[in-house]
Amino acid sequence: MSAITLLDRRSGAASAPSPRKPAWIRVKAPTSQTFFATRRLLREKKLHTVCEEAACPNIGECWQERHATVMILGDVCTRACSFCNVKTGMPGPVDPDEPARVAELVVALGLAHVVITSVDRDDLDDGGASQFVRCIKAIRAASPATTIEVLTPDFRGKAGALEAVVAARPDVYNHNLETVPRLYRSVRPGARYFHSLRLLQRVKELDPTIFTKSGIMVGLGEEKEEVIQVMDDLRCADVDFLTIGQYLQPTPRHHPVVRFVEPAEFESYASIGRAKGFLLVAASPLTRSSYHAGADFARLKAARLATLDAPTSATA
Numbered sequence: 248m249s250a251i252t253l254l255d256r257r258s259g260a261a262s263a264p265s266p267r268k269p270a271w272i273r274v275k276a277p278t279s280q281t282f283f284a285t286r287r288l289l290r291e292k293k294l295h296t297v298c299e300e301a302a303c304p305n306i307g308e309c310w311q312e313r314h315a316t317v318m319i320l321g322d323v324c325t326r327a328c329s330f331c332n333v334k335t336g337m338p339g340p341v342d343p344d345e346p347a348r349v350a351e352l353v354v355a356l357g358l359a360h361v362v363i364t365s366v367d368r369d370d371l372d373d374g375g376a377s378q379f380v381r382c383i384k385a386i387r388a389a390s391p392a393t394t395i396e397v398l399t400p401d402f403r404g405k406a407g408a409l410e411a412v413v414a415a416r417p418d419v420y421n422h423n424l425e426t427v428p429r430l431y432r433s434v435r436p437g438a439r440y441f442h443s444l445r446l447l448q449r450v451k452e453l454d455p456t457i458f459t460k461s462g463i464m465v466g467l468g469e470e471k472e473e474v475i476q477v478m479d480d481l482r483c484a485d486v487d488f489l490t491i492g493q494y495l496q497p498t499p500r501h502h503p504v505v506r507f508v509e510p511a512e513f514e515s516y517a518s519i520g521r522a523k524g525f526l527l528v529a530a531s532p533l534t535r536s537s538y539h540a541g542a543d544f545a546r547l548k549a550a551r552l553a554t555l556d557a558p559t560s561a562t563a
């Protein structure tokens with residue numbers, strides 16, 4: 248067991264310092280015109296992104312490609328996970344014009360594939376599910392060719408919430424497990440590992456045509472065997488796509504980085520995951536659940552087609 252100091256984000260207690268970032272984590276500061284144009288458009292539409300709120304290291308690269316992950320339902324979360332940079336508190340009312348502005352943004356950016364996520368809204372009766380549905384409908388109406396990926400909270404099991412989002416038929420349903428079950432109490436205290444797994448399984452049961460996706464961060468103190476167990480659990484829930492990326496500490500008050508996982512170890516996770524039957528595994532230090540999401544969606548479709556085309560072994 249490592250000697251890290253675990254912390255309570257609300258207490259403001261300082262955590263143990265993270266080790267120095269290795270060379271493979273460093274990214275360049277954004278400078279391109281397209282990056283600033285994307286930012287201007289987001290401000291104009293009064294939309295939040297997880298790219299900024301989570302202090303994502305890929306923001307320069309993604310926004311240069313006009314790929315931003317929209318975070319709906321405000322910028323205040325009702326939970327306080329120790330890895331997450333989003334503000335915690337009591338969020339404001341749901342904005343009824345937000346779905347229209349999200350659709351306008353998709354059109355203005357000319358997105359072939361969009362990722363929509365949200366803060367946790369445990370204060371709402373449906374956990375915010377109906378706003379996801381409104382966003383999906385608004386995007387479909389404004390830009391029918393755009394494929395839609397949702398990255399939802401667990402809705403705290405609220406009746407009908409998950410079912411409503413699935414019925415709106417996003418192309419990809421993502422829900423991140425974030426870490427291994429042993430670390431839930433310190434990393435994701437407001438959530439339950441098996442509840443999240445069951446949510447992913449239920450999406451597939453309700454609509455097997457929707458691709459399911461989940462992700463974890465490594466470097467939080469997990470053991471390799473625990474990561475492999477998570478892979479097995481996700482395959483049991485019939486999840487198609489797994490993302491694994493390095494956890495980075497957003498501020499000294501957040502959970503420390505226990506270890507920087509080397510690129511070769513990510514490659515090893517990717518090959519183990521593929522051998523376990525995921526259609527796709529993205530594993531690298533800078534992998535995030537929405538990183539290269541458009542290109543990965545095309546790869547997912549191709550992988551499913553290849554599976555369907557594969558000859559079945561002859562039986563005697």
Ligand code: SF4
Binds near residue numbers: 307535536
């Ligand atoms: S990886 Fe995702 S969260 Fe990070 S900048 Fe790219 S789109 Fe935004």
